Amino acid sequence: MTDHRYCEIADLADAKNQLDEIRHHIHQHPELSYEEVNTSEFVAGKLAEWGYEVTRNVGGHGLVASLKAGTSARSVGVRADMDALPIRELTGLAYASVHDGKMHACGHDGHTTVLLGAARQLAKTRNFDGTVHLIFQPAEEAGSDSGAQRMIADGLFERFPCQAIFGLHNHPGVPTGTFGFRAGPLMAACDTVKVRIVGRGGHAARPHLTVDPVVVGSSIVMALQSVVSRNVDPNEAAVVTVGAFRSGHAANVIPEDATLEMSVRSFSSKVRETLEQRIRALIASQADAYGATAEIEFIRGYPVLINSEAETEFARKVAEELVGAEHVIAPFPPIAGSEDFAYYLQKVPGCFVRLGNGEGRPMLHNARYDFNDDNLTIGAAFWTRIVERFLAKDRA
Known part of the structure; x- marks a missing residue:
């Protein structure tokens, strides 16, 4: 049963055009790991415009945008990655990369935009009680000495305490808007x-x-x-x-x-x-x-990504409220790819979520890949609802 106290996908309809423009801008101007200077500044500008307290240069070009509402001491973190890959784009899109040999071939442009969409909505409604830390991470694709490691080493969780952390990655081959959850080991070392x-x-x-x-x-x-x-x-x-x-x-x-x-x-x-x-x-x-x-x-590269039981179950329920149980896969099959979000989960309980990017679409790290814009408002509504539900006034 849908609870209309919390964000619905339709609530972000007015943001769709803006989110498309943001995503296309980021896609057109990709920056590789450790080089995300302009991307970071672009994202920081949007967040500051919406009233967030933005901390720059966390672990390199990382950003943390904080927003407090109400009086609760509870807090939650949501993370998106910002870096691109050294791939020459072959999509032929009007907004294709203007930097030859650099491309958003893994959807980090979409992940960043989805979280920006949630940031806009959360600032607009402030329908939560506590503090949300939105983490925009560089260098996920680095393989070692990654953005997550650098942000943690720079005191991420000491400076921005989180009782739980959530992250998301798109998944080509799964229907658009379908969420996947798996408690325990999800992605490989x-x-x-x-x-x-x-x-x-x-x-x-x-x-x-x-x-x-x-x-x-x-x-x-x-x-x-x-x-x-x-x-x-x-x-x-x-x-x-x-x-x-x-x-x-x-x-x-x-x-x-x-x-x-x-x-x-x-x-x-x-x-x-x-x-x-x-x-x-x-x-x-x-x-x-x-x-x-x-x-x-x-x-040694990234460790096994292990989702905690309680947070995975919580996120699954939120997804079912938002899109219906028929658009949720749980348990989602293990994935042989790896993710530096695993380092966050070694420090704080949380859940890394998969979001279907569409059937029959190019796979990740492919020169013809493109993030599915239909997921922008779906993902943004999901993150908004995660924060609203986790920091709900009546939640212990």
């Missing part, structure tokens, strides 16, 4: 492994005088296929993908070395540890068996 295999180069006609790093690397690639199938519980999920294998420059030369790069994904800390141990041991033993050596760099 993502680690990168770089390996340099050192052999002994020589003439292709005299392989017996060499230690061929191409053969060693090939053996390692094949042996790695056993890590998940033979070392990880079949009830658990993990991925080990070798994405790069480079060696040599000529057909008649056995090279001195070879390099491998791989992506390793997991949904639990125990499996993550197992994967690292087995990958290291397997690579070292394979190289030794051929008389080569292996230099291994295991780079």
Whole structure:
């Protein structure tokens, strides 16, 4: 049953054109991780215009916009990411990127606009009792030393206390306006492994005088296929993908070395540890068996994103109130992609939500991707209602 005390999608109808314009402006002027100077200033200007107390340069180009209503000491945080990707856009849109080789191919332009839409509505109605902190984060796409890590290190939660935090990402392939929720592990930890295999180069006609790093690397690639199938519980999920294998420059030369790069994904800390141990041991033993050596760099990326039970259930109920249970998927399937929102959830309970970007639309990180503008008022109403319900006057 819809509770009309709280925000409805129709309440944002008057903001739709403005939100379209904001999203298209951000899309047209993408900035990569750590470079979000103009995006941050553009967002800050809108927030200040609507009456927020805006704190700039939190963990880099991050912003926190705070608004208090009523007398309650309760507080809640909502986060959007602002950075783009190093991709050359191929959409042909009228508002396509004007910066060649830079593109909002993951929808962060939409995420930012959705939160701005909620900011406008919350400032207009002030239908809550407490403090809301709207977090506009840079450098989500960084992979390591990300915007979330930098904002936390800069005292985010000490300076802007949050009893819970919420975030959202669009999801191509799921119907527009459909929300997805999963308590517990939702998105994978993502680690990168770089390996340099050192052999002994020589003439292709005299392989017996060499230690061929191409053969060693090939053996390692094949042996790695056993890590998940033979070392990880079949009830658990993990991925080990070798994405790069480079060696040599000529057909008649056995090279001195070879390099491998791989992506390793997991949904639990125990499996993550197992994967690292087995990958290291397997690579070292394979190289030794051929008389080569292996230099291994295991780079820890984002951790597993784990949604807390109570906040996920709360957000699911809010979505059902807003769009109806038929437009809510719970539990949503685990996602092998990773997200630095996971770092916030290690500090504060909360929920990361998926919002369908439409069926048959290009996937994330694709040069033809575009955020679905039909979601702007849907997402903005959802965030508005989350804040109103979490900071409701009659909520303990």
